[in-house]
Amino acid sequence: xxxxxxxxxxxxxxxxxxxxxxxxxxxxxxxxxxxxxxxxxxxxxxxxxxxxxxxxxxxxxxxxxxxxxxxxxxxxxxxxxxxxxxxxxxxxxxxxxxxxxxxxxxxxxxxxxxxxxxxxxxxxxxxxxxxxxxxxxxxxxxxxxxxxxxxxxxxxxxxxxxxxxxxxxxxxxxxxxxxxxxxxxxxxxxxxxxxxxxxxxxxxxxxxxxxxxxxxxxxxxxxxxxxxxxxxxxxxxxxxxxxxxxxxxxxxxxxxxxxxxxxxxxxxxxxxxxxxxxxxxxxxxxxxxxxxxxxxxxxxxxxxxxxxxxxxxxxxxxxxxxxxxxxxxxxxxxxxxxxxxxxxxxxxxxxxxxxxxxxxxxxxxxxxxxxxxxxxxxxxxxxxxxxxxxxxxxxxxxxxxxxxxxxxxxxxxxxxxxxxxxxxxxxxxxxxxxxxxxxxxxxxxxxxxxxxxxxxxxxxxxxxxxxxxxxxxxxxxxxxxxxxxxxxxx
Amino acid sequence: xxxxxxxxxxxxxxxxxxxxxxxxxxxxxxxxxxxxxxxxxxxxxxxxxxxxxxxxxxxxxxxxxxxxxxxxxxxxxxxxxxxxxxxxxxxxxxxxxxxxxxxxxxxxxxxxxxxxxxxxxxxxxxxxxxxxxxxxxxxxxxxxxxxxxxxxxxxxxxxxxxxxxxxxxxxxxxxxxxxxxxxxxxxxxxxxxxxxxxxxxxxxxxxxxxxxxxxxxxxxxxxxxxxxxxxxxxxxxxxxxxxxxxxxxxxxxxxxxxxxxxxxxxxxxxxxxxxxxxxxxxxxxxxxxxxxxxxxxxxxxxxxxxxxxxxxxxxxxxxxxxxxxxxxxxxxxxxxxxxxxxxxxxxxxxxxxxxxxxxxxxxxxxxxxxxxxxxxxxxxxxxxxxxxxxxxxxxxxxxxxxxxxxxxxxxxxxxxxxxxxxxxxxxxxxxxxxxxxxxxxxxxxxxxxxxxxxxxxxxxxxxxxxxxxxxxxxxxxxxxxxxxxxxxxx
Numbered sequence: 001x002x003x004x005x006x007x008x009x010x011x012x013x014x015x016x017x018x019x020x021x022x023x024x025x026x027x028x029x030x031x032x033x034x035x036x037x038x039x040x041x042x043x044x045x046x047x048x049x050x051x052x053x054x055x056x057x058x059x060x061x062x063x064x065x066x067x068x069x070x071x072x073x074x075x076x077x078x079x080x081x082x083x084x085x086x087x088x089x090x091x092x093x094x095x096x097x098x099x100x101x102x103x104x105x106x107x108x109x110x111x112x113x114x115x116x117x118x119x120x121x122x123x124x125x126x127x128x129x130x131x132x133x134x135x136x137x138x139x140x141x142x143x144x145x146x147x148x149x150x151x152x153x154x155x156x157x158x159x160x161x162x163x164x165x166x167x168x169x170x171x172x173x174x175x176x177x178x179x180x181x182x183x184x185x186x187x188x189x190x191x192x193x194x195x196x197x198x199x200x201x202x203x204x205x206x207x208x209x210x211x212x213x214x215x216x217x218x219x220x221x222x223x224x225x226x227x228x229x230x231x232x233x234x235x236x237x238x239x240x241x242x243x244x245x246x247x248x249x250x251x252x253x254x255x256x257x258x259x260x261x262x263x264x265x266x267x268x269x270x271x272x273x274x275x276x277x278x279x280x281x282x283x284x285x286x287x288x289x290x291x292x293x294x295x296x297x298x299x300x301x302x303x304x305x306x307x308x309x310x311x312x313x314x315x316x317x318x319x320x321x322x323x324x325x326x327x328x329x330x331x332x333x334x335x336x337x338x339x340x341x342x343x344x345x346x347x348x349x350x351x352x353x354x355x356x357x358x359x360x361x362x363x364x365x366x367x368x369x370x371x372x373x374x375x376x377x378x379x380x381x382x383x384x385x386x387x388x389x390x391x392x393x394x395x396x397x398x399x400x401x402x403x404x405x406x407x408x409x410x411x412x413x414x415x416x417x418x419x420x421x422x423x424x425x426x427x428x429x430x431x432x433x434x435x436x437x438x439x440x441x442x443x444x445x446x447x448x449x450x451x452x453x454x455x456x457x458x459x460x461x462x463x464x465x466x467x468x469x470x471x472x473x474x475x476x477x478x479x480x481x482x483x484x485x486x487x488x489x490x
Numbered sequence: 491x492x493x494x495x496x497x498x499x500x501x502x503x504x505x506x507x508x509x510x511x512x513x514x515x516x517x518x519x520x521x522x523x524x525x526x527x528x529x530x531x532x533x534x535x536x537x538x539x540x541x542x543x544x545x546x547x548x549x550x551x552x553x554x555x556x557x558x559x560x561x562x563x564x565x566x567x568x569x570x571x572x573x574x575x576x577x578x579x580x581x582x583x584x585x586x587x588x589x590x591x592x593x594x595x596x597x598x599x600x601x602x603x604x605x606x607x608x609x610x611x612x613x614x615x616x617x618x619x620x621x622x623x624x625x626x627x628x629x630x631x632x633x634x635x636x637x638x639x640x641x642x643x644x645x646x647x648x649x650x651x652x653x654x655x656x657x658x659x660x661x662x663x664x665x666x667x668x669x670x671x672x673x674x675x676x677x678x679x680x681x682x683x684x685x686x687x688x689x690x691x692x693x694x695x696x697x698x699x700x701x702x703x704x705x706x707x708x709x710x711x712x713x714x715x716x717x718x719x720x721x722x723x724x725x726x727x728x729x730x731x732x733x734x735x736x737x738x739x740x741x742x743x744x745x746x747x748x749x750x751x752x753x754x755x756x757x758x759x760x761x762x763x764x765x766x767x768x769x770x771x772x773x774x775x776x777x778x779x780x781x782x783x784x785x786x787x788x789x790x791x792x793x794x795x796x797x798x799x800x801x802x803x804x805x806x807x808x809x810x811x812x813x814x815x816x817x818x819x820x821x822x823x824x825x826x827x828x829x830x831x832x833x834x835x836x837x838x839x840x841x842x843x844x845x846x847x848x849x850x851x852x853x854x855x856x857x858x859x860x861x862x863x864x865x866x867x868x869x870x871x872x873x874x875x876x877x878x879x880x881x882x883x884x885x886x887x888x889x890x891x892x893x894x895x896x897x898x899x900x901x902x903x904x905x906x907x908x909x910x911x912x913x914x915x916x917x918x919x920x921x922x923x924x925x926x927x928x929x930x931x932x933x934x935x936x937x938x939x940x941x942x943x944x945x946x947x948x949x950x951x952x953x954x955x956x957x958x959x960x961x962x963x964x965x966x967x968x969x970x971x972x973x974x975x976x977x978x979x980x
Contacts, residue, residue, distance in 0.1 A: 066527075088585075
């Protein structure tokens with residue numbers, strides 16, 4: 001661990017990349033834009049999946065699985081959808097390789113597909129093709145389906161976790177008898193995402209609505225949660241779409257009501273992805289490495305023994321065994337690291353780099369005094385704690401860390417949300433400290449576009465809990481019905 | 491449920507397809523060879539995943555995730571591997587679509603990839619490319635990685651669950667310092683697969699070794715578990731490969747030992763897939779539908795109330811609530827089906843079709859007598875059971891069903907395993923009742939091939955627990971070191 005790392009304050013982007021390597025989360029593959037998620041990074045994603053999956057099931061959603069490939073013609077069925085997705089997708093054109101005369105492996109020209117297949121960038125089209133078979137009457141509704149899957153969008157500029165050509169995600173797809181119910185479903189999921197972000201990731205989010213230009217291709221309304229990263233840039237962390245009857249019409253999905261009258265169903269879709277891991281990193285981490293909220297940490301407590309002889313080692317191991325058992329029974333994950341090949345100092349740095357919330361060290365003097373040294377990752381404070389009641393101390397500390405991370409991130413966001421009333425102020429803040437800028441906007445796409453061109457800031461969302469405050473647009477001076485949130489974004 | 495279904499004895503293949511539709515497990519998609527796994531089918535796969543994942547983790551394996559796409563040149567690095575997989579794969583050649591002059595969506599010829607990408611048919615090559623970065627010294631070993639993923643093999647003849655172009659699976663990939671350890675790893679996983687098959691799926695399996703011609707492309711040895719389906723055909727249910735140093739050499743992966751000497755690492759890989767769901771269906775199910783072993787059943791107990799008025803309905807609901815709570819506390823999944831729109835008889839048939847292990851019915855007379863009617867799915871026997879102690883009765887019944895399914899399947903396999911000593915007998919059995927045929931074989935690929943051509947039976951495996959019984963080959967009359975198992979196979 002002797003290497004010099006870039007400080008977060010020096011170069012945020014470099015710090016981020018180094019941190020991912022240092023904490024052993026992921027790496028680039030040779031395949032353009034695709035990443036390898038390493039075991040420790042995958043363990044964090046697994047924890048996220050587990051929690052979200054429970055929440056989806058608790059709200060009546062069933063998991064299913066739909067094909068990876070989408071026939072090209074499906075994409076074209078919804079006019080806006082194809083515009084949004086056709087440009088950046090992987091296209092399968094052949095189904096066989098062969099050896100040529102030089103013995104090289106080449107694509108077999110004889111094995112050309114009649115219709116090209118698209119590797120799913122999102123699954124609305126293939127899923128609505130199935131929904132057509134599944135939905136006949138109101139009795140089949142609501143239909144609430146989720147799938148955990150990989151998707152591919154041919155991004156030109158990629159970044160580990162934040163934007164990769166292939167990424168892992170969940171996508172929910174629901175169908176309803178009424179517009180109200182479909183809107184409610186999209187909003188319910190937004191609330192679940194926000195709850196997950198705040199209470200598991202300790203990442204405060206603004207719930208809001210996207211402007212028309214930032215809307216999902218094929219949606220009537222896109223709801224989103226937006227988080228603020230430590231460098232003052234915003235991150236869209238999850239979206240939930242009210243799809244109206246667009247896909248129902250595109251795939252001719254109608255239901256018969258109690259009277260036998262048939263109408264198009266109403267729909268929602270929603271997703272979060274491995275991008276959340278990037279958001280997690282950029283919300284809490286520091287110059288020592290990753291900082292993880294306890295509820296998502298694969299290892300919550302690392303215990304490092306310090307000893308000079310076998311007798312001490314055994315005495316420590318015995319005490320730790322009892323402690324570990326008690327902690328595990330409380331559902332706390334513990335790693336006792338008695339690897340002889342690594343020195344305690346090396347281990348301390350390693351667990352800091354990996355963001356383990358609580359580190360316990362126990363040495364000969366602690367043995368004598370019936371103590372342990374407990375270090376918390378969020379503040380890097382250490383305490384000498386009596387072994388009696390240590391498990392309760394740790395349990396409480398984990399809760400405290402979880403809460404502290406959220407309140408710290410919340411405070412950061414408050415300090416980095418600026419209300420401005422002139423475009424000069426606007427430009428100054430965006431070019432300077434960054435963060436969210438709350439400003440009046442005249443509601444036109446033209447103004448939105450011009451502000452983007454001049455400042456690189458986009459409208460992250462029209463916040464849901466906005467006060468109905470009228471004013472004048474910072475850019476055009478035209479009337480505005482309320483403030484919206486601008487920021488530069490990932 | 492008024493439809494007439496094909497009997498298992500009439501047309502096994504048709505019965506299988508109808509059963510999948512009837513139990514609502516999966517359906518064909520429009521994409522050639524790709525299936526949609528419906529919620530109930532996916533729930534079974536999720537149970538399988540959960541159990542296997544625990545077993546992998548308990549034996550020290552970590553999950554990770556590697557890219558979906560493999561550069562064409564990687565496949566060619568291991569000579570036998572490319573032979574085995576290049577022929578049947580989906581090839582990505584372009585990364586963009588565009589609108590042509592007629593406004594149609596077409597592949598953009600400008601967006602042609604320099605090197606084609608293969609949709610992974612299995613991930614040895616891309617994973618060994620990463621292992622090259624991960625392995626430097628003996629301290630990095632053993633490396634024990636698993637991934638849950640989708641893979642694609644362009645199969646010409648597909649069948650739901652058993653053989654689909656895209657399927658879901660897990661693939662384990664391990665690296666070791668010694669040959670012995672790598673062999674041990676392959677064998678350990680074979681034992682885990684066999685344990686899972688027998689103790690969770692109630693599906694008895696023969697553990698064995700594949701002949702050279704049936705070996706995984708790139709392996710030194712392929713271990714397998716082979717099960718016998720109700721129609722007398724064998725199913726390869728899982729494989730585990732000792733890869734020798736083949737992939738280490740292909741990707742130049744060496745480790746430095748304690749003395750700093752560098753050698754190629756030794757490897758294993760292993761996998762099971764959604765094919766197991768097909769095996770599960772074809773091991774236990776009957777003319778009434780699916781039969782599920784309790785340990786993998788998404789719903790273990792279905793409770794159906796029978797009532798004539800609101801008062802009865804409430805009294806039943808109250809009793810059931812208490813029972814359900816007790817059962818759920820024991821980890822038993824319960825569904826109380828009080829849907830007013832469906833009649834009890836319809837529900838009975840529905841839960842039979844879905845293979846729910848235990849069905850409890852309670853009506854007015856049962857209320858009076860403090861009884862319930864308990865039906866078990868495996869034997870379709872019914873019993874009147876006192877409400878007092880019902881939870882214990884159900885708990886025991888679930889264990890009994892689990893065991894009964896295994897012993898029934900075991901008995902079936904014994905009855906359908908025939909030892910033959912002449913080729914006439916061989917042909918007669920294979921053309922007749924089918925099943926496993928235990929016969930002497932001279933060990934040559936030529937004989938194996940001829941037997942296959944004449945009878946369509948292949949060597950399923952050289953069983954691991956075979957007695958060292960010498961004899962003469964049923965086909966060639968040459969010397970044989972022991973019997974092997976032949977069968978027609980899926």
